[in-house]
Amino acid sequence: xxxxxxxxxxxAMFSLSLIKDICLTPSLExxxxxxxxxxxxxxESAYSLCERxxxxxxxxxxxxxxxxxxxxxxxxxxxxxxxxxxGHQRLKDGWDIAxxxxxxxxxxxxxxxxxxxxxxxxxxxxxxxxxxxxxEICPDAWYMLVSNPVMAGVTYLQRKYPQAKLAGFCHGSNGxxxxxxxxxxxxNHITYEIPGVNHFIWLTEFRYKGENAFxxxxxxxxxxxxxxxxxxxxxxxxxxxxxxLYKKFGVFPIGDTGNPGGGSWPAWHHAxxxxxxxxxEDPQAWWRDLYFAGGAAGVERIRKVSENTTEAVMDHFxxxxxxxxxxxxxxxxxxxxxxxxxxxxxNDSNYVxxxxxxxxxxxxxxxxxxxVQGIKTKGLPxxxxxxxxxDRVAPVEIELQAYDSGNLKDLVQLVMMDPWTRSxxxxxxxxxxxxxxxxxxxxxxxxN
Amino acid sequence: xxxxxxxxxxxAMFSLSLIKDICLTPSLExxxxxxxxxxxxxxESAYSLCERxxxxxxxxxxxxxxxxxxxxxxxxxxxxxxxxxxGHQRLKDGWDIAxxxxxxxxxxxxxxxxxxxxxxxxxxxxxxxxxxxxxEICPDAWYMLVSNPVMAGVTYLQRKYPQAKLAGFCHGSNGxxxxxxxxxxxxNHITYEIPGVNHFIWLTEFRYKGENAFxxxxxxxxxxxxxxxxxxxxxxxxxxxxxxLYKKFGVFPIGDTGNPGGGSWPAWHHAxxxxxxxxxEDPQAWWRDLYFAGGAAGVERIRKVSENTTEAVMDHFxxxxxxxxxxxxxxxxxxxxxxxxxxxxxNDSNYVxxxxxxxxxxxxxxxxxxxVQGIKTKGLPxxxxxxxxxDRVAPVEIELQAYDSGNLKDLVQLVMMDPWTRSxxxxxxxxxxxxxxxxxxxxxxxxN
Numbered sequence: 001x002x003x004x005x006x007x008x009x010x011x012a013m014f015s016l017s018l019i020k021d022i023c024l025t026p027s028l029e030x031x032x033x034x035x036x037x038x039x040x041x042x043x044e045s046a047y048s049l050c051e052r053x054x055x056x057x058x059x060x061x062x063x064x065x066x067x068x069x070x071x072x073x074x075x076x077x078x079x080x081x082x083x084x085x086x087g088h089q090r091l092k093d094g095w096d097i098a099x100x101x102x103x104x105x106x107x108x109x110x111x112x113x114x115x116x117x118x119x120x121x122x123x124x125x126x127x128x129x130x131x132x133x134x135x136e137i138c139p140d141a142w143y144m145l146v147s148n149p150v151m152a153g154v155t156y157l158q159r160k161y162p163q164a165k166l167a168g169f170c171h172g173s174n175g176x177x178x179x180x181x182x183x184x185x186x187x188n189h190i191t192y193e194i195p196g197v198n199h200f201i202w203l204t205e206f207r208y209k210g211e212n213a214f215x216x217x218x219x220x221x222x223x224x225x226x227x228x229x230x231x232x233x234x235x236x237x238x239x240x241x242x243x244x245l246y247k248k249f250g251v252f253p254i255g256d257t258g259n260p261g262g263g264s265w266p267a268w269h270h271a272x273x274x275x276x277x278x279x280x281e282d283p284q285a286w287w288r289d290l291y292f293a294g295g296a297a298g299v300e301r302i303r304k305v306s307e308n309t310t311e312a313v314m315d316h317f318x319x320x321x322x323x324x325x326x327x328x329x330x331x332x333x334x335x336x337x338x339x340x341x342x343x344x345x346x347n348d349s350n351y352v353x354x355x356x357x358x359x360x361x362x363x364x365x366x367x368x369x370x371x372v373q374g375i376k377t378k379g380l381p382x383x384x385x386x387x388x389x390x391d392r393v394a395p396v397e398i399e400l401q402a403y404d405s406g407n408l409k410d411l412v413q414l415v416m417m418d419p420w421t422r423s424x425x426x427x428x429x430x431x432x433x434x435x436x437x438x439x440x441x442x443x444x445x446x447x448n
Numbered sequence: 449x450x451x452x453x454x455x456x457x458x459x460a461m462f463s464l465s466l467i468k469d470i471c472l473t474p475s476l477e478x479x480x481x482x483x484x485x486x487x488x489x490x491x492e493s494a495y496s497l498c499e500r501x502x503x504x505x506x507x508x509x510x511x512x513x514x515x516x517x518x519x520x521x522x523x524x525x526x527x528x529x530x531x532x533x534x535g536h537q538r539l540k541d542g543w544d545i546a547x548x549x550x551x552x553x554x555x556x557x558x559x560x561x562x563x564x565x566x567x568x569x570x571x572x573x574x575x576x577x578x579x580x581x582x583x584e585i586c587p588d589a590w591y592m593l594v595s596n597p598v599m600a601g602v603t604y605l606q607r608k609y610p611q612a613k614l615a616g617f618c619h620g621s622n623g624x625x626x627x628x629x630x631x632x633x634x635x636n637h638i639t640y641e642i643p644g645v646n647h648f649i650w651l652t653e654f655r656y657k658g659e660n661a662f663x664x665x666x667x668x669x670x671x672x673x674x675x676x677x678x679x680x681x682x683x684x685x686x687x688x689x690x691x692x693l694y695k696k697f698g699v700f701p702i703g704d705t706g707n708p709g710g711g712s713w714p715a716w717h718h719a720x721x722x723x724x725x726x727x728x729e730d731p732q733a734w735w736r737d738l739y740f741a742g743g744a745a746g747v748e749r750i751r752k753v754s755e756n757t758t759e760a761v762m763d764h765f766x767x768x769x770x771x772x773x774x775x776x777x778x779x780x781x782x783x784x785x786x787x788x789x790x791x792x793x794x795n796d797s798n799y800v801x802x803x804x805x806x807x808x809x810x811x812x813x814x815x816x817x818x819x820v821q822g823i824k825t826k827g828l829p830x831x832x833x834x835x836x837x838x839d840r841v842a843p844v845e846i847e848l849q850a851y852d853s854g855n856l857k858d859l860v861q862l863v864m865m866d867p868w869t870r871s872x873x874x875x876x877x878x879x880x881x882x883x884x885x886x887x888x889x890x891x892x893x894x895x896n
Contacts, residue, residue: 191784193818205818210784336639336658338788340814349797349824366788366814366823370641370653374824375814376797 001030002334005076007069007130008083008147009035010042012049012302013295016317018080019050021327023057024319027335028327032062036072037083043067049306053313069130073137078330080144081130085122088292090439094118097437101430103420105260105283106270109395111418111430112283113263114291115149117399117411118434121443124403127153131161142333144169144326150344151198152396154360156403158346167372168344168360169325170198172255172262175237179203179252182228182238183220185213194254195352195377197392198344198362199262202380203252217252234282235260241269241279249384260286265391267419329367336369343372351377354385359393408447449478450782453524455517455578456531456595457483458490460497460750461743464765466528467498469775471505472767475783476775480510484520485531491515497754501761517578521585526778528592529578533570536740538887542566545885549878553708553731554718555867557843559878560731561711562739563597565847565862566882569891572851575601579609590781592617592774598792599646600844602808604851606794615820616792616808617773618646620703620710623685627651627700630676630686631668633661642702643800643825645840646792646810647710650828651700665700682730683708689717689727697832708734713839715867777815784817791820799825802833807841856895 004022009015015035022028035050037043047065054061066072073079091114098111110117127145134143142165145153150168158166173194177187185208193205206213221243232239237259246252256262260283264270269279276282305316325341332339347361351374355361366373380388395417402410408431415427435444452470457463463483470476483498485491495513502509514520521527539562546559558565575593582591590613593601598616606614621642625635633656641653654661669691680687685707694700704710708731712718717727724730753764773789780787795809799822803809814821828836843865850858856879863875883892 191786191816191818207784207817210782210817334658336655338639340786340788349799351797351824364814364821366812369639369655369658370826373812373826376799376822376824378818378821 001032002028002077002330003032003034003075004078004080004330005034005036005072005141006080006082007036007072008081009065010037010039010046011082012042012046012306013298014082014146015046015050016053016302016313017322017324018326019053019061019063020317020319021322021324022061023054023059024321025327025331027331027337029060030062031334032064032075034072034076035063035065036067036069038067040067045303045306049302049313052309053317056312056314057319070133070137073133073141076134076138076141077334078142078144079130079134079138080146080326081127082146083126084119084147085126086119086439088295090437091116091119092292093437094434097433098430101426101433102422103418103430104267104270105287106264106276106281107267107391107419109263109265109391109418110399110414111420114261114287115152115263117402117414118437118440118443120149120152120399121403121440121446123147123149124152124156124400125442127157128160131157131164131166135161135164139163141165142167142330144329145344146326149198149396151360151392152399154198154344154346155358155396156400158360159358165371166345167329167365168198168362169329170255170342170344170362171324172199172257173201173342173362174323175255176203176206178237179217179254180208180213183217183224185216193364193377194342195361195363195380196257196384197352197355197360197388199256200265200388200392201254201257201362202249202384203254204378204380206252217246221246229280232280234280235264235286236280239280241281244269244279249381251381251384260291266387332367333369333371338366338368340364340375341367343367345372345374349374349376351375352385353379354382355388356393359396402447406446406448411447449480450476450525450778451480451482451523452526452528452778453482453484453520453589454528454530455484455520456529457513458485458487458494459530460490460494460754461746462530462594463494463498464501464750464761465770465772466774467501467509467511468765468767469770469772470509471502471507472769473775473779475779475785477508478510479782480512480523482520482524483511483513484515484517486515488515493751493754497750497761500757501765504760504762505767518581518585521581521589524582524586524589525782526590526592527578527582527586528594528774529575530594531574532567532595533574534567534887536743538885539564539567540740541885542882545881546878549874549881550870551866551868551878552715552718553735554712554724554729555715555839557711557713557839557866558847558862559866559868562709562735563600563711565850565859566885566888566891568597568600568847569851569888569894571595571597572600572604572848573890575605576608579605579612579614583609583612587611589613590615590778592777593792594774597646597844599808599840600847602646602792602794603806603844604848606808607806613819614793615777615813616646616810617777618703618790618792618810619772620647620705621649621790621810622771623703624651624654626685627665627702628656628661631665631672633664641812641825642790643809643811643828644705644832645800645803645808645836647704648713648836648840649702649705649810650697650832651702652826652828654700669694677728680728682728683712683734684728687728689729692717692727697829699829699832708739714835780815781817781819786814786816788812788823789815791815793820793822797822797824799823800833801827802830803836804841807844850895854894854896859895 145168154168352361364375398414593616602616800809812823846862
């Protein structure tokens with residue numbers, strides 16, 4: 001049986017979701033799950049809740065908890081990194097500063113996005129320090145990057161530590177099922193290919209019961225999208241911005257590709273309030289209401305269920321698979337149950353032609369006891385490869401260069417790449433102000 | 449529904465096997481199967497037999513027959529090339545000549561093998577002329593190379609016609625199931641990877657119910673192989689030669705890798721009669737008894753069933769899937785039923801590191817409505833890559849150069865590469881004598 005170490009297990013919502021999926025995977029019964037977090041109280045709370053859940057499900061699991069990462073890694077077969085260093089407050093603080101300097105949501109990968117450079121810096125440091133521990137303590141373990149930045153993390157770590165068994169996870173590609181449902185197709189009968197880089201993935205192949213499904217999508221757009229758009233929320237996966245991108249590129253943006261979660265690419269649709277209104281976009285509200293408030297509501301819900309030990313956890317969180325890819329991945333490898341899954345790995349065999357071979361791609365992989373084996377995709381239309389290079393690869397490369405060099409000049413260049421930067425002065429002013437945030441002491445020192 | 453064109457359908461054994469598999473694949477019911485052969489009598493005979501079979505199976509198929517290849521290709525979705533130009537006699541004639549010149553079975557890819565250079569020449573010409581017809585008449589069709597040489601054919605055609613939808617087929621990898629059965633494992637519970645080039649594939653990953661199965665193989669070798677070898681036939685898949693190759697390289701030869709069907713690689717085990725006896729090898733007998741006599745017996749059996757219309761064909765050829773990959777391939781693509789299959793395609797994304805990117809490899813592929821998508825393999829041990837380059841890639845490259853140039857000098861070089869060639873004089877004498885065969889007029893003209 002497998003030992004799974006969850007780093008950042010204090011996120012009860014995340015841990016419970018994993019445990020639920022394990023309980024729904026009979027072949028993983030008997031596994032050891034080690035909950036690790038530096039916050040003892042959150043750890044205890046998530047641990048107790050999950051323990052109750054496994055008991056209610058009548059599934060035998062060995063649940064452990066520790067604040068000692070190295071202890072958690074000892075003997076691990078899978079290490080899931082789910083931690084976000086420093087929580088959400090400094091993300092919001094950084095955005096407040098950036099907005100004062102003229103930055104907007106929209107194509108801003110490293111400023112007005114939850115992969116802001118001041119967030120990513122600590123995330124990359126954490127990713128790398130866990131990597132080093134793994135290579136020392138459990139070098140055969142699979143390192144599963146769930147925390148962002150997946151694109152930068154996979155690229156950086158797999159390049160620097162080619163011996164590492166590493167994969168990045170994102171549920172964004174599940175968005176294709178939501179698209180199918182909206183246009184009236186049973187998601188169980190679609191097949192598809194959605195290649196790209198993380199948070200920049202495009203539906204290039206789409207079939208329903210074996211037939212090309214793009215004509216069905218086109219008909220829906222022609223006949224029904226107007227009524228749909230009338231009633232849909234802002235930042236909708238099938239809203240006017242998504243349809244415009246489809247019209248422009250001939251392939252459909254999936255998941256966070258054009259969404260706030262991926263940085264609301266591109267900037268064009270967010271030029272000003274009027275334009276955003278036209279495209280029914282409101283990233284500010286999305287982050288506020290869906291992301292932060294939604295997350296807080298989840299935490300509150302978890303807290304209540306935790307405190308109320310007279311009711312079953314299962315009554316509040318019924319045993320339905322989360323459709324997150326982590327547990328199916330673990331089962332495929334640990335129990336040699338081969339399956340094709342969408343994962344984030346290095347493009348080392350040109351799976352998506354045009355993306356550099358040493359950069360991350362999000363592609364279908366054959367996952368089994370052998371490990372993770374990339375599947376060659378049909379690739380992206382040339383214009384999108386160019387935008388991927390311009391708006392994803394280039395800034396991430398600069399970011400990684402800055403991370404390696406500790407040179408402030410590189411960080412300035414990174415901010416200069418942001419679509420809202422109009423002058424070096426503006427970029428430097430933003431940087432100065434953000435680096436003053438009290439929680440960024442380590443970063444200030446690195447870029448001294 | 450699909451239209452499948454079988455070029456060389458006069459091989460009743462082959463055609464019946466395909467039709468049987470189609471009848472066992474409900475989603476292909478209603479398909480059109482066009483039987484094409486230049487031999488009208490063989491065509492008629494195979495066609496009638498298959499028609500009887502489909503009727504008995506109560507499966508609706510539209511069976512057509514024609515001696516006009518272009519007619520058969522018209523509207524085809526899949527073109528299966530199964531023809532062998534000139535039949536077997538000139539193969540035997542060539543071998544008789546070669547043996548007089550000192551050639552032996554054993555690592556002789558282009559002389560003492562059914563891919564002899566004088567056979568391959570006409571095969572490549574046929575492959576290419578069918579290719580050109582396909583590109584003109586049914587450019588969207590999948591071209592399925594079943595005839596040998598698959599390695600040279602896939603390499604040559606896909607390089608020269610990159611727009612072609614092409615895959616090479618070989619059932620050799622099924623040999624892993626026979627290996628599993630002999631060592632006492634249920635083939636339904638094994639998983640494996642067997643990468644390489646056609647007829648040079650090696651079991652590098654092997655699991656039984658999720659656990660590494662090599663220790664089981666090792667134990668079988670330790671405890672039971674001696675008794676097995678006592679009773680096994682010559683040229684056995686688990687005979688002393690195979691075990692010696694496993695011992696030498698640490699991975700197990702599968703299918704025709706060390707077998708007469710793949711050219712009895714390498715020459716070492718065939719140095720002389722004594723050595724062959726030691727390794728329980730007798731390729732001469734294998735070709736005579738198993739290949740030619742076995743094939744003739746099959747033809748005779750088919751003839752009898754054809755003539756006896758009072759009995760059901762099905763009584764003699766029960767409806768059991770052949771385990772040949774062609775019909776599962778067609779179903780996967782035509783009906784968008786994704787499956788992972790072992791196929792022969794170009795190594796264009798470095799699926800087997802070390803094999804040139806523009807050379808054929810035999811690898812697992814993800815086959816679906818999208819088409820054929822190679823899966824990155826873990827590759828072969830370095831020594832085997834070197835032997836693949838030396839004994840497969842290099843001679844095939846010379847052969848293709850000769851085919852392109854029409855220069856006899858290149859053909860001499862090809863024969864010079866044969867492990868049994870001791871002098872240029874010997875090579876030239878062999879060439880001279882073989883090119884005198886009456887049936888090789890076209891080849892003589894090409895290399896004039």
